[in-house]
Amino acid sequence: MNPPTSTDPGCVAACVKWVDLSPETDPTSGLPVPSAHSWGFSEADRSAVEVALRLADDRGTDAVVVCVGPPDAQWALGELAAAGAARAVLVTSGNPGDTRGGASSGETARILADILGPVGLDADTVVCGDISLDRGSGSVPALLAHHLELPQALGLISVDLGDRPRIGGATRDATTTLMGVRRLDGARRERVGIPARAVMSVEGAVAPLRRAPLGRAVEARRRVQRESSPRRPEPVRPARILQWRPPPRSLPAPEGTDAFERVVSLTGALEERTPPRVVELAPPQAAAEILRQLHRWGYLTDAGAAGAEATAAKATGSEPTDPVTAEPRP
Amino acid sequence: MTEHTAERPSSDNDDFDAIVVGAGPAGSAAALELARAGRSVLLIERGPFPGSKNMYGGVIYGRILDTLVPQWWTEAPIQRWVTRRQTMMMTGEQALTVDYRTEAWGRPPYNGATAYRPDFDSWLADKAVEEGATLVCSTTVTGLLTDSGRVVGVSTDRPDGDVRARVVIAADGVNSFLAKEAGLYGEVDPANYTVGVKETIALPRSVIDERFAVRGDHGVDIEIIGCTGDVPGGGFLYTNSDTIAVGLVLSLPALAAGGRRPEELLAELKLHPAIAPLVEGGEVKEYSAHVIPEAGYDMMPELVGDGIVVAGDAAAMCLAAGLWLEGVNFAIGSGAAAGRACHGALRKGDTSAVGLGDYRRRLESSFVLKDHRKLREAPHLVMGELAQQKLPAMACGVAEDMFTVTNPEPKAGLMRIVRRQMRTNGVKLRSVVGDTWRALRAFG
Ligand SMILES: Cc1cc2nc3c(=O)[nH]c(=O)nc-3n(C[C@H](O)[C@H](O)[C@H](O)COP(=O)(O)OP(=O)(O)OC[C@H]3O[C@@H](n4cnc5c(N)ncnc54)[C@H](O)[C@@H]3O)c2cc1C
Numbered sequence: 001m002n003p004p005t006s007t008d009p010g011c012v013a014a015c016v017k018w019v020d021l022s023p024e025t026d027p028t029s030g031l032p033v034p035s036a037h038s039w040g041f042s043e044a045d046r047s048a049v050e051v052a053l054r055l056a057d058d059r060g061t062d063a064v065v066v067c068v069g070p071p072d073a074q075w076a077l078g079e080l081a082a083a084g085a086a087r088a089v090l091v092t093s094g095n096p097g098d099t100r101g102g103a104s105s106g107e108t109a110r111i112l113a114d115i116l117g118p119v120g121l122d123a124d125t126v127v128c129g130d131i132s133l134d135r136g137s138g139s140v141p142a143l144l145a146h147h148l149e150l151p152q153a154l155g156l157i158s159v160d161l162g163d164r165p166r167i168g169g170a171t172r173d174a175t176t177t178l179m180g181v182r183r184l185d186g187a188r189r190e191r192v193g194i195p196a197r198a199v200m201s202v203e204g205a206v207a208p209l210r211r212a213p214l215g216r217a218v219e220a221r222r223r224v225q226r227e228s229s230p231r232r233p234e235p236v237r238p239a240r241i242l243q244w245r246p247p248p249r250s251l252p253a254p255e256g257t258d259a260f261e262r263v264v265s266l267t268g269a270l271e272e273r274t275p276p277r278v279v280e281l282a283p284p285q286a287a288a289e290i291l292r293q294l295h296r297w298g299y300l301t302d303a304g305a306a307g308a309e310a311t312a313a314k315a316t317g318s319e320p321t322d323p324v325t326a327e328p329r330p
Numbered sequence: 331m332t333e334h335t336a337e338r339p340s341s342d343n344d345d346f347d348a349i350v351v352g353a354g355p356a357g358s359a360a361a362l363e364l365a366r367a368g369r370s371v372l373l374i375e376r377g378p379f380p381g382s383k384n385m386y387g388g389v390i391y392g393r394i395l396d397t398l399v400p401q402w403w404t405e406a407p408i409q410r411w412v413t414r415r416q417t418m419m420m421t422g423e424q425a426l427t428v429d430y431r432t433e434a435w436g437r438p439p440y441n442g443a444t445a446y447r448p449d450f451d452s453w454l455a456d457k458a459v460e461e462g463a464t465l466v467c468s469t470t471v472t473g474l475l476t477d478s479g480r481v482v483g484v485s486t487d488r489p490d491g492d493v494r495a496r497v498v499i500a501a502d503g504v505n506s507f508l509a510k511e512a513g514l515y516g517e518v519d520p521a522n523y524t525v526g527v528k529e530t531i532a533l534p535r536s537v538i539d540e541r542f543a544v545r546g547d548h549g550v551d552i553e554i555i556g557c558t559g560d561v562p563g564g565g566f567l568y569t570n571s572d573t574i575a576v577g578l579v580l581s582l583p584a585l586a587a588g589g590r591r592p593e594e595l596l597a598e599l600k601l602h603p604a605i606a607p608l609v610e611g612g613e614v615k616e617y618s619a620h621v622i623p624e625a626g627y628d629m630m631p632e633l634v635g636d637g638i639v640v641a642g643d644a645a646a647m648c649l650a651a652g653l654w655l656e657g658v659n660f661a662i663g664s665g666a667a668a669g670r671a672c673h674g675a676l677r678k679g680d681t682s683a684v685g686l687g688d689y690r691r692r693l694e695s696s697f698v699l700k701d702h703r704k705l706r707e708a709p710h711l712v713m714g715e716l717a718q719q720k721l722p723a724m725a726c727g728v729a730e731d732m733f734t735v736t737n738p739e740p741k742a743g744l745m746r747i748v749r750r751q752m753r754t755n756g757v758k759l760r761s762v763v764g765d766t767w768r769a770l771r772a773f774g
Contacts (some may be wrong), residue, residue, distance in 0.1 A: 027613035028534045037379055037448050079468070204463050218372065292731070310693040 009061045013116050013123035015144070016045035016080065017108075018069035019134040039260070040076055041067075043204030044129030049161055050207035052127045053084045055178075062086035066115055068108045071226075074081035078220035082212035088224045089115060105136065109143030115227070117148055128201040130155055136200075145199035153194045154201045156180040274321070288312035344371045346464075348672055349484055349495040351471045351508055355365075355658045356665035357501030358454040359398060363669025365461035365728025369676060372493060373463050374453065374486065376470040379747035381451025383534045385528060388568035388575040389442045389551050391451065391659040396439065398666055399457055402538035403440055409570035410549025412442035414542070417653065418554045418604065424726035425604035427552075438546050438734055444549050444570050447461025474498065474511050476640070480682070481512060481637035490657055497672045497681040499639045501665055506631075506644030514631040514640055520582050522565060522625035524650065526591040528577030529600075530657040531612035535572045538548060541608055542569050553653065555712075557599050562713040564652070565599050568606065576600060579622060579655065581713060592619065617733075622657070624650045624709055627702040633693070634686040641668040647698060650714030651705040653773075667692040683714075690704060707772035716765050720757045726753040 019038045024033040049065055056063035065081045065088045067073055074090055080086035091111050103111060113132040116123040128141040128146070145152035161180040194200060214221070256262035264270050281289055291312060295305035333606040348364050350357045353375035361373040377383040389412060395402040414431040459465050475483035475492060482495035500508035505525070509515055533541075542550040555566035562581035578596050585592065600609050622630060623646035628647045633639065641647070641664040648657035671689035675681045693699040711717060731747040742750075752759070 027532045028572070028614065037382065037452070040378075211488055214466070214469065214486055214488040214493060215490060217469060217488060218464055218493075220466075 006267050010059070010124040011064055011086070011121055011221070012052045012059070012119060012125045013126045013139070014045070014049040014063065014065045014085070015112055015126060016041045016048065016065060016067050016077070017065060017129065017132045017136065017140075018073040019074070019132050019136075021133060025133075036072075039072065041080055042129055042133045044131065044202060045079065046209040047202050047204050048127040048129045049080055049083060049085065050209040051202055052125075054207065055125055055127070061124075064089065064121055066073075066112060066121075067091070068103050068111050068171070074224050074226065075221050078224045079212065079217060080209075081223055082216040082220040083210050084212070084216075088225050089121075089227055090308040091115065091227045105139045106143060107149055109140050112140070112144050113147030116144075123148075125195050126150070126199045130201045130203045141199050141201040148199065150197055152193055152199045152216075153180050153182065154199075155182045155190070155216075156192075156200055156202045156206060158206055159185055159194075159200070159202060163319075183274070203238050238257045284312060291303065343482075344494045344496050344720050345483070346370045346493070346500060347676055348493040349374065349493060350463075352501040352503055352644070353377075353455045353465060353467075353740065354384055354501060354503055354642060354661060355452060355454060356644070356647075356661035356668075357499065358451065358458050359642055359662040359665030360467075360499045360501060360669035360672070361458035362398060362454070362461055362465040363666050364673055365458055365463040366597075367669075367673040367675055368462075369568075371458075371463045372495065373458060373465045373468045374469050374471055374484070375455070375465065378468050379448070379452055380455035380465070380467070381446075381448035384447040384451055385526075385530065385620045386447060386657060387526065387566045387577055387655060388444045388570065389655075390445050391656055392440060392441050392663045394659045397436075398662065399454075403438055403443075403689055405453075406443070406467045407445055407453050408547070409444040409446065410544070410547050411440050412444065412551045412568075413548040414550045415442075415497070416546060416550065416552040418552055419722035419725045420554060420556045420604060421723050423452075423603055424730060425601060425602070426722075426726050426729045427604075438663050442551060444551075444575075446570070450658075457663055463666060471502065471508065474508060479636060481635065484508075496637070497686070498674060499665075499668050499672060500640045500644050501642045501668075502644050503660075504623050504643040504646075506640060506646075508638070509598060509631050509640045509644050512635045512640075513636050514633075514635055514638070516631070519625075519629070520586075522623065522629040522646075522728050523620060523621045524579045524580045524624040525582055525592060526577060526579045526622050527596055527617070527619045528575055529596060529614050530570075530573050530575050530616040530618075532615050532769070533609075533612045535612070538569050538572065539572060544569070547571075553655070554599070554605075555652070555717065556719065556726075557602065558595055558718070559598070560719075561590055561595065562590055564655075564712070567605065573596045573615060574609065575613065576605070579624075579650070581624075582621070594615070622650055624649050624713075626650065627699075627706045628709075631703075633690050634683050636682045638672050639668045639672060639686055639689050641665045647702070649701060649705065651772075652710035652717065660701075661732060663696055663698045664693060667698065672692055675712060707768060711765065711768055711772050714765070716757070716761060719753050723755045724748075724751045724757055725752060 018037050018039060019042060021040045021042065024035060025031060026033050038141055052063045057281050063085045065077065065085045067077050068091045071092055077088050077090050114120060116126055126144060131138045141154050142152055158181045177196040180194050180200065181189050182192060252263040254262040256265050279289060288309065291300065291305060291308040294300045300308065348355055348370040348371045350361045350371060350373045355371050357373060358380065359729065361371050364371040392406065408604060413433060413436040414426050416429045418425055420425045455465055469573060470487045471484045472487050473485045474481050477492060482500050483492060484498060485492045500506050502508055539545055544550060549569040552567040557565040558578060558580055559586045561580050563578055565578050568575045576599065578592060578599060580595065599605055602729035623643055626646060626649060631640060633645055634659040643657060645664060647660040647664045649660050668689055671686060671692055676690050678685060728747055728751050731742065
């Protein structure tokens, strides 16, 4: 593949993924129902395009939209780019039978890095959607940052795009041109400074995508540049998977003077123990009996057992009984 | 709009030769004809893709496509070919069915076919695009652009959303705001409209084959009368590959006056002993509703104005005449005629109402207005009390009396049974004769 020539040094790129937005399963068979009409770009990806457009506006540079996907994506990609991107690039696998783009996350990241790297579009900032709706690994932005050797700010829930109030009084410093906020575990958030050259991923609510003007929407299909993926997907080398074995533990030797005694001691065969009890009951009574037994063994507290008894009694229509004695309770 | 670079329209002021509003069957057929004639045409659709906003019962009569897309049956997205057609008359717990089946409808050139509208409308729009039409989706036309009373383009809900053309084809469906804005409709009477509601119910393919006694890609079309209680209307049930569509068409004013809810009436139909075993165990995948222009010929607007033509449901071209509910073929027929007439007017350089007059002439000489004119009385007749309530009750009553064995009493004669049923159902001989005469004239 000849890499596309750069529009302007330092463009802002949005990377988007062609996914089934409302996957359907056949209610009678449980199998996925293929649908030509439910494929598109997620809200997160649309938001990524809007962020890219605003950043490009701010910086007086071009925005480009790139997708590694099947030829089916061309029209929708053109519509996305019609919102204001200078160009859209669709990288197809080149495999005629491939309808879905067919690249793994690792391969996608490498293809995107080829397109967006210094010998390609030479993108300064790359914005991706946070997580794809097709239960993707969410790893493409990170892998892309690795290939492009750029810092990453992933999972952003807001970005200070200049035309919005600053978030929590965060200010930009010399090394960061943008401020963003991202989610952490435990409902916490962190503010991150994002350098001018970076890979970001954003959630869907960060910036709703603007509507394309009619003229550009009409031209949308023609706007997309088609590229064939240069690489064949790398063969997957499965890691060697070993069976899990518990780590060895040293145990004291069984007591006993001869082999028979030691076997008896090891197996506990002749020890006195509660003999098994066989009960045959209707399901509600069986449930109540199980609760009683759990209580006897100490798995249920008195209060818990009493509550369970009451529920069981309601279900069977009988008097609540004492969980221990099984006598009717006063 | 400034960025258009497709084939140059014939006038420098215009972005396109023609704009078609609505990528339903009428709009796509019009765009296909225009593009095929070498015209630059913009097809505007408000939904994210053609057919995304459209619903109907489910049967398309495809012969109108023979000239538009030769061998259409080899590529159209068809669910099943209808080889079995039933007309069912029912009362609360009776049903009398006339069942017709023929293998001839299961081979080319076929007759009716069930299809999903998102698939079918997208396919037809793609045909127009392949011929060179420009399709833009997710774009709603919000009004007409006029110059001294003449339509010169449309405005849309997009930024910089005005676009100009020498002729606009309004194929925007029932309730066409564009035809109304152009002053082509007179007073709108709600009595001319019905509302259609439909459930699409998933069932395994093998179960459908078994329940409806069909095999392979053959399917069934059941039209039902007498299933809507005191609300004039009718019902239908069609088979797709692995779903069935069951629905009702109901008089709007009667629904409003009676305070009945359409979904309630549909639930009652699904519980009817003749229908319940057919839908049993299915999973409802979709519920949808849409208005139908029911009164046909009597409610049609002016079909052309200066710079504008109206086609399909927008011009009330749907044929809803009891035994027939055909809208898609009439939409395609009228859309194709509109496309050809506009091409002719563009060639002559006259897209005024007079220059576009050929559209009406084309429709008059085709099945579109011929059938509508012939069946002009049919919608009123079908929605009348006799057809809606008395006839189904009487027919079911006669069948029941004939086939009930009441030994030791001897069998009653047919005339006696009919007279008894007429009395029971309050049917007067005079009104039967009158309505039979009207029916013969309407359907003759
Ligand atoms: C319940 C029901 C059952 C039916 N059953 C059958 C049947 O079995 N067989 C049959 O042949 N017919 C049936 N019909 C009738 C049939 O659906 C219609 O007659 C047919 O769809 C008309 O086609 P059309 O292209 O004129 O309009 P539509 O199919 O309504 O298409 C109009 C298009 O215009 C678009 N549009 C509207 N306004 C705008 C705007 N402002 N800007 C941009 N786009 C716009 C819409 O989104 C739509 O895509 C049924 C109808 C109903 C409601």
